[in-house]
Amino acid sequence: MKKIRIFAGILAGTALLAVWAACGSEPAPATPAEDVQTSRSTSAATELPAPTTGQSVSAANSAPPVATIETPITVAATEPAAAETDSPTAPATDTPESATEVPAPAATDAPPAAVTATEAPAPPADLSTTAPTATVSEPSAPQGTNVGEFPPPFTMERADGTPIALADITAAGKPAFMLYFATW
Amino acid sequence: MQTLDPIASEYPDIDFYVISYNEPVEVISDYIQEHGYTDMIAAQPVGTMLADLEVTRQMAMMAVNGDGIIYHRQVMGSADQWGPFFTHLSEDPDAVPASVEAERQKDQRQHDLQLPS
Numbered sequence: 001m002k003k004i005r006i007f008a009g010i011l012a013g014t015a016l017l018a019v020w021a022a023c024g025s026e027p028a029p030a031t032p033a034e035d036v037q038t039s040r041s042t043s044a045a046t047e048l049p050a051p052t053t054g055q056s057v058s059a060a061n062s063a064p065p066v067a068t069i070e071t072p073i074t075v076a077a078t079e080p081a082a083a084e085t086d087s088p089t090a091p092a093t094d095t096p097e098s099a100t101e102v103p104a105p106a107a108t109d110a111p112p113a114a115v116t117a118t119e120a121p122a123p124p125a126d127l128s129t130t131a132p133t134a135t136v137s138e139p140s141a142p143q144g145t146n147v148g149e150f151p152p153p154f155t156m157e158r159a160d161g162t163p164i165a166l167a168d169i170t171a172a173g174k175p176a177f178m179l180y181f182a183t184w
Numbered sequence: 185m186q187t188l189d190p191i192a193s194e195y196p197d198i199d200f201y202v203i204s205y206n207e208p209v210e211v212i213s214d215y216i217q218e219h220g221y222t223d224m225i226a227a228q229p230v231g232t233m234l235a236d237l238e239v240t241r242q243m244a245m246m247a248v249n250g251d252g253i254i255y256h257r258q259v260m261g262s263a264d265q266w267g268p269f270f271t272h273l274s275e276d277p278d279a280v281p282a283s284v285e286a287e288r289q290k291d292q293r294q295h296d297l298q299l300p301s
Binding site for chain 1: 200231234239243245247248281
């Protein structure tokens with residue numbers, strides 16, 4: 001009988017504990033592994049497999065190379081080497097691999113951008129050299145009888161019978177003035 | 185010719201030809217020598233010169249520069265207007281009229297703009 005009372009008391013105590021735990025218990029303190037997972041999800045913004053506690057802490061230490069992804073391409077072209085040198089210190093998990101895989105395309109894309117940047121100024125330089133040659137060539141005057149035009153070939157004759165052609169005036173390079181008149 | 189003679193004397197770098205439509209060149213030459221217009225040259229057209237140059241009215245004037253390009257044309261004008269033209273031609277035998285030069289510069293600018301960029 002006495003054993004029955006003791007057992008009933010134990011049951012009652014456990015029942016009270018169960019009720020107390022179900023109604024008013026505080027949440028259990030988070031484990032270090034959960035803290036690391038939440039911090040990584042907000043900072044790195046990459047989905048990583050849930051590692052063990054020890055691995056997650058070391059992955060959090062190697063997180064800065066992942067953050068270098070946000071830097072400009074020109075800087076990222078040089079930083080992957082540093083990320084690769086830092087990664088061997090971290091344990092062989094999926095996190096360092098993903099950190100090294102992401103900057104790799106940026107490193108391969110950077111050299112073509114640099115090549116195009118060096119090739120772009122070349123065409124204007126060539127045009128600047130060809131432009132003066134185009135300006136040197138003077139356009140020939142059109143043929144006609146108006147001012148600024150080259151007249152059709154003509155010939156006139158002096159009193160002594162010497163012919164004077166347009167070609168003679170041009171060959172001499174001396175301007176000529178012609179006055180045409182009539183008498184009555 | 186009386187008006188043209190002092191101008192011809194002022195610009196020896198330019199040849200001044202006097203060409204008659206209807207008078208023989210010998211008559212014009214004698215007239216020049218008689219009046220002492222020694223800086224002018226009497227000439228007569230050969231062939232279709234007048235038609236080719238579209239000289240259809242009397243007292244027509246035409247000046248060509250050293251390259252043979254027509255610098256000035258005028259019909260029945262006053263000799264007082266010729267001074268600047270002759271000065272320009274005397275200083276630069278290959279000079280072209282200001283209007284033609286402006287047109288050339290305009291064409292050159294358009295040509296430069298049409299170059300591939």
